[in-house]
Amino acid sequence: MSDLWIHPSLIFLIGAVLLPLVPQAARKGWLLLIPILAFARIITMSSGTFGVLHVANFELTFGRVDRLSQVFGYIMGLMAIIGTLYGLHVKRAAEHIAAWTYVAGSIGALYAGDFITLFLFWEVMAIASTFLIWFRGREQSIATGYRYLLVHMAGGVALLAGIMLTYKATHSLAFNPLDVLHPTAGTWLITIGFMLNAAVPPLHAWLPDAYGEATFNGSVFMCAFTTKTAVYALLRGVPGFQILIPLGVIMALYGVVYAVLENDSRRLLAYHVISQVGYMVAGVGLANLDTPFGRLAFNGVCAHAFAHILYKGLLFMGCGTVLHQTGESKFTELGGLYKKMPVTFVLTLIGGLSISAFPLFSGFVSKSMIVQAGFDSHMLWVGFLLMLASAGTFLHTGLKVPYYIFFGKNNCKPQTWEKAKDPVWNMTVAMSIAAFLCIFIGSYTPYLYGKLPLQVDYQPYNTGHVMETLQILLFTALGFFLMLKKLTPEAKISLDLDIIYRKGGPAFLWLAKKPIQAVDTFVGEIYNSGGLIPLMRTSRFVGVFDSAVIDGIVDGFASGFRNFGARLRGAQRGAIQQNLTAAFGLGAVVLLAYLFIF
Amino acid sequence: MPLVRFIDFLRDRLGLVIKACIGLLALLVVADIAIVLLSHSHEAAAAVGPDLASAPSEVEAVHGFWAHLYHIAETIPVFWSVFGFIACVLIVYVSKWYGHLKVGHTHIMAPEDFYNE
Numbered sequence: 001m002s003d004l005w006i007h008p009s010l011i012f013l014i015g016a017v018l019l020p021l022v023p024q025a026a027r028k029g030w031l032l033l034i035p036i037l038a039f040a041r042i043i044t045m046s047s048g049t050f051g052v053l054h055v056a057n058f059e060l061t062f063g064r065v066d067r068l069s070q071v072f073g074y075i076m077g078l079m080a081i082i083g084t085l086y087g088l089h090v091k092r093a094a095e096h097i098a099a100w101t102y103v104a105g106s107i108g109a110l111y112a113g114d115f116i117t118l119f120l121f122w123e124v125m126a127i128a129s130t131f132l133i134w135f136r137g138r139e140q141s142i143a144t145g146y147r148y149l150l151v152h153m154a155g156g157v158a159l160l161a162g163i164m165l166t167y168k169a170t171h172s173l174a175f176n177p178l179d180v181l182h183p184t185a186g187t188w189l190i191t192i193g194f195m196l197n198a199a200v201p202p203l204h205a206w207l208p209d210a211y212g213e214a215t216f217n218g219s220v221f222m223c224a225f226t227t228k229t230a231v232y233a234l235l236r237g238v239p240g241f242q243i244l245i246p247l248g249v250i251m252a253l254y255g256v257v258y259a260v261l262e263n264d265s266r267r268l269l270a271y272h273v274i275s276q277v278g279y280m281v282a283g284v285g286l287a288n289l290d291t292p293f294g295r296l297a298f299n300g301v302c303a304h305a306f307a308h309i310l311y312k313g314l315l316f317m318g319c320g321t322v323l324h325q326t327g328e329s330k331f332t333e334l335g336g337l338y339k340k341m342p343v344t345f346v347l348t349l350i351g352g353l354s355i356s357a358f359p360l361f362s363g364f365v366s367k368s369m370i371v372q373a374g375f376d377s378h379m380l381w382v383g384f385l386l387m388l389a390s391a392g393t394f395l396h397t398g399l400k401v402p403y404y405i406f407f408g409k410n411n412c413k414p415q416t417w418e419k420a421k422d423p424v425w426n427m428t429v430a431m432s433i434a435a436f437l438c439i440f441i442g443s444y445t446p447y448l449y450g451k452l453p454l455q456v457d458y459q460p461y462n463t464g465h466v467m468e469t470l471q472i473l474l475f476t477a478l479g480f481f482l483m484l485k486k487l488t489p490e491a492k493i494s495l496d497l498d499i500i501y502r503k504g505g506p507a508f509l510w511l512a513k514k515p516i517q518a519v520d521t522f523v524g525e526i527y528n529s530g531g532l533i534p535l536m537r538t539s540r541f542v543g544v545f546d547s548a549v550i551d552g553i554v555d556g557f558a559s560g561f562r563n564f565g566a567r568l569r570g571a572q573r574g575a576i577q578q579n580l581t582a583a584f585g586l587g588a589v590v591l592l593a594y595l596f597i598f
Numbered sequence: 599m600p601l602v603r604f605i606d607f608l609r610d611r612l613g614l615v616i617k618a619c620i621g622l623l624a625l626l627v628v629a630d631i632a633i634v635l636l637s638h639s640h641e642a643a644a645a646v647g648p649d650l651a652s653a654p655s656e657v658e659a660v661h662g663f664w665a666h667l668y669h670i671a672e673t674i675p676v677f678w679s680v681f682g683f684i685a686c687v688l689i690v691y692v693s694k695w696y697g698h699l700k701v702g703h704t705h706i707m708a709p710e711d712f713y714n715e
Binding site for chain 2: 256257258260261338339342343346375380381384387388391392395463467468469470471472473474475476478479480483486487490491492493494495499502503
């Protein structure tokens with residue numbers, strides 16, 4: 001146990017708690033100070049194990065600092081600064097508090113050395129980020145938020161169940177690589193919990209649902225933290241788990257297909273989060289550390305997560321700016337905006353070129369490590385299909401997003417056009433920092449490669465790689481402009497697997513109304529004719545006995561039941577937040593009880 | 599705003615811009631052919647395609663669809679141009695086909711008020 005070791009999450013949490021007390025005049029200073037302090041704390045932490053707490057029989061490790069947690073910690077700390085700067089002008093303190101608590105959860109999960117601590121921060125992340133959706137304040141935001149929360153609670157339960165099973169089998173709670181060659185039920189459940197947060201199909205539909213609905217700056221935080229924390233957890237917990245290779249490739253292509261159909265710019269970006277995280281998930285599957293390609297994949301996952309957080313943040317900032325300024329995020333309501341928002345256009349384009357892995361931009365030096373590992377692993381289909389997905393990435397994020405917002409047919413309503421202009425300084429500066437870093441990472445590889453956990457022996461800039469990338473990208477662009485008519489966005493939504501729980505509710509209501517009601521009526525009839533009438537006859541005979549002896553006892557029971565019923569009713573009607581809190585608390589109690597007993 | 603003026607300048611000369619882009623594509627193809635021919639003449643290991651220094655062994659390169667594709671990628675110039683173009687067309691057509699699949703009374707691409715009924 002170290003004497004004084006300040007957890008970076010603690011800085012965010014203290015900053016969040018004190019924020020409402022900070023006078024309005026000093027608010028902006030505070031908003032900048034806290035993330036910068038936390039980032040400074042992250043980069044000055046030395047490797048080792050800190051913040052060990054003994055609770056009852058087991059020990060909680062809050063600070064496992066090593067090269068793997070540090071590369072993720074660095075980029076998340078940096079993104080917290082950029083994200084907060086981007087929303088600096090937001091007046092409502094609660095939005096900043098939610099964002100910082102969310103960041104604290106994420107960073108806490110990174111440095112967690114045991115499963116209990118991981119789970120704790122995992123849930124903090126889920127709950128805090130839900131508020132970023134609710135704060136949008138639209139009617140549908142409430143429903144979207146609940147869906148998001150419930151899905152993540154379900155994922156949390158899977159994770160918790162996996163942790164319990166693993167503990168029972170190994171008597172260890174340490175968060176270290178699990179045996180992926182002989183996966184147990186516990187390993188599967190933990191992986192499923194991680195996969196839900198990484199949005200691996202079929203557990204992915206929450207992501208576009210939530211990221212398309214969150215506040216303009218909420219999505220900037222969300223796109224950076226949840227999925228990348230999950231990627232970290234997968235890389236830490238189940239590196240080399242082969243099932244993740246096909247799943248990752250499916251993800252990479254799945255996101256691309258939906259991006260073709262999507263009309264909402266932020267939902268399109270969300271589908272490309274799925275696609276990009278697919279590369280990382282496939283990389284985790286390849287990351288068998290006993291092989292050279294596995295080590296390349298391991299580094300590649302870290303590098304790609306690092307680059308991804310910046311360019312995806314930049315893209316969400318670009319589209320968020322359009323939403324913030326005009327109130328619109330759909331392609332069918334936008335177009336031709338380069339005249340009104342030229343700076344936003346250029347910065348968004350830089351994000352698009354980075355995600356598309358253009359030479360000199362960040363995606364080029366990170367994505368290729370995973371693709372290369374795919375080819376080196378001799379699983380050639382992995383390499384080729386990821387190459388195919390790269391074409392799709394450029395097609396949508398590099399071309400479709402900038403084209404249909406800033407060029408193309410001008411679909412803007414007069415008031416949209418009127419409102420459109422480049423944003424306030426802090427949003428521009430935040431985007432510029434991210435854009436600068438995207439180019440810097442792509443042009444000066446030692447900056448990123450020097451932070452990777454393993455020794456890197458990889459050189460992205462060789463003639464073959466540059467030529468092959470340029471050919472794919474430029475001929476994809478040719479295809480885009482030839483098929484421009486076919487690609488025109490339609491004012492439609494695309495159905496995804498969330499239909500199961502979005503339409504599941506009404507289906508259940510129908511079931512309750514029609515068949516179950518019918519059965520209920522039928523049973524009632526039988527009871528009335530066959531049960532109640534003879535009972536009433538009998539009752540006359542026992543009346544005397546009843547009033548004299550039994551009343552006393554029954555009354556006691558009855559009042560007892562009534563009280564219990566009232567409590568139960570309260571629980572049923574109580575706000576869903578309370579129920580969730582209760583369920584979460586109960587889960588924790590069950591876990592603790594379990595740990596003490598076994 | 600100079601940036602807007604520059605974009606307008608290019609838009610006013612759209613025909614020329616398109617010709618320049620096509621020229622660029624042609625240049626890329628020529629360069630790729632030159633590089634592949636040169637590297638073959640030098641029997642160099644590194645050419646276009648996935649890093650050939652760590653290519654799968656000869657045994658694997660002879661069978662299977664992917665191995666075949668890999669073999670083409672490393673020997674035929676402009677493979678990746680064709681790959682990029684076909685990928686783009688494939689993605690658009692497959693996605694559009696998927697979007698028009700029927701789901702119950704609607705399609706994957708459903709009306710915007712689908713969930714509000």
